[in-house]
Amino acid sequence: MTATDLDLWGRLRTGDWLDAQEFPPLSYAVPGIIPEGLGILAGPPKAGKSWLALGVLLDVAAGGLALGAVPVGDGRPVFYLALEDGDRRMQSRARVLLGEDMPIPARFSYITRVLPPEVPDLMREWLEVHGTSRPLVVLDTLGKVLRSTRPGEGAYERDYAVVGALKAVADDFPGSTVLLVHHTRKAPSEDFMDSVSGTNGMNGAADFSLVLSRRRHDDSGTLQVSGRDVHESEFALSSEGNRWVLTGGSADAAARAAEAARATAGVGDRMAQVVDFVTSRGGPVSVKEVEVGLEFPEARRYLARAVEAGRLDRAGRGLYVAVPTVPSDPSAGHGVDGLGQPAGRGVPNDDDPPLLWDNGTVGTPTPESA
Structure with missing residues (x-):
């Protein structure tokens, strides 16, 4: 038997x-x-993706609430590869999002400047310092590091290889998010997963996908979520000063x-x-309730x-409910507390022993000494 065997x-x-x-x-x-x-x-271009990404980064770094509503615990390290920005724009946008009187965390x-081949190594070096603190890394945009196809390589293979190389970095630091x-594509798609620009190699290599949709000159949008280990969900968003x-x-x-919004789209x-009356009740609604409530x-x-x-479902004789599209509690079933931690655990800090988090590819029990 050889060493390889x-x-x-x-x-x-x-x-x-x-x-x-x-x-x-x-x-x-x-x-x-x-x-x-x-x-x-x-x-889509100019839909607010970069504003969304930067807002979440600042929320996680500062601690407290993300997206104006979701508790994220104490501040954690974040790393933004903002390859379409400069220092002036970064400062300006951060102050818009935080408010003039709030310091940047x-x-x-x-x-803002890095050569495409340097990106995986740069991510890895940063995560080697902060990888035990459940950090968040954002690369904006993927197109800045997407190389040309090599001889004999198709677009699918290229997309899978580029995204797969970055996923390999994330996999080496369980608990981290990259x-x-x-x-997205210009052509509309019935399945939001198909709307991601490029081949299916991108979604195939990634653990999860988020798709932000927004009409031009509209302050509202939707964020659709799908992935290997998460519930397929959809959330309504509002833009308040970007x-x-x-x-x-x-x-x-x-x-x-x-x-x-989905149930009432395109109807009188x-x-x-x-439909909105039934959906807003969150449970079975009788015909009488609708007649009285709406006169x-x-x-x-x-x-x-x-x-x-297909905009409502029957819940029984004379009873109607919304068509279920997302779980009522997006974190249900994950065994996490309000901070996304295992029940009973606090947010790790520099004095805690490092924990090994499992993203589905690492098979090491916690804690590290186990």
């Missing part, structure tokens, strides 16, 4: 070994919305608002009122039409 056999796992492991729950940069691992944040690190800002916040002041409210005002005796007919169109 021994190395391969050393990676082999058995069912009883797997059954005996206790892995930490999935960690989050923003609980219920942005998990650990490597993700893609895509959206010391945990916020950034760089987010790649990218564009600062994106969750509509309604919570993830639950933002999910309901997105659900209502009266149908929209009926609309023809509600039964509109409810039936809404069911036929």
Whole structure:
């Protein structure tokens, strides 16, 4: 048996070994919305992707609330590879997002100039210093480091290789989040996952994808989330002076608002009122409640039409509910507390022993000494 054979056999796992492991729950940069691992944040040009990314970075670095609503705990290190910006624009945007009287967090690190081949090594070096503190890294944009295809290499293979190389860095630092800002296609797509510019190699290599949608000259938008280890979800956002916040002041409210917007898209005002009334209640609603609540005796007919169109569901005889598209609690089922931590754990700090977080590729139980 060769040394290579021994190395391969050393990676082999058995069912009883797997059954005996206790892995930490999935960690989050923003609980219920942005998990650990490597993700893609895509959206149309000038839709506000960079404002969204910078806002989240500053929120995580400062600690407190992200997106105006989601607790992220104490401030943590963040790293922004802002390859389309300079120092002046960075300062200006940070002050717009934070407010003139708020200092830019010391945990916020950034760089504006780096050669494409240097990016993976630069990320790795920074994560070697901060990787045990559940940091957030954002590359803006992926297009700045996307190389040309090599001889004999197709676009899919190139996309998978480039994103896969960055994912390999993220995988070596469990608990860390690396987010790649990218564009969506110009052509519309029924499946938001297909809207990411490039080939399916990008989404295929990434752990999760976020797609920001916004109409021109509109202060509202939606953020759709999908990934290997997260619930497929959709949240309504509002832009307040270029600062994106969750509509309604919570993830639950933002999910309901997105659900209502989807259900009422492209319908008349009266149908929209009926669907919105049912959706906003969060549970089964009777025909009588709709008739009284909207002072609309023809509600039964509109409810039936809404069911036929797939905009509402029947919950029983004479009862109607919203069509479920996202979980009512985006962090449910992940075994995390409000900070995206395993239950009973606080946010790690410099005095704590380093924890090994599992992003689905690392099989080491916690703590490190285990």
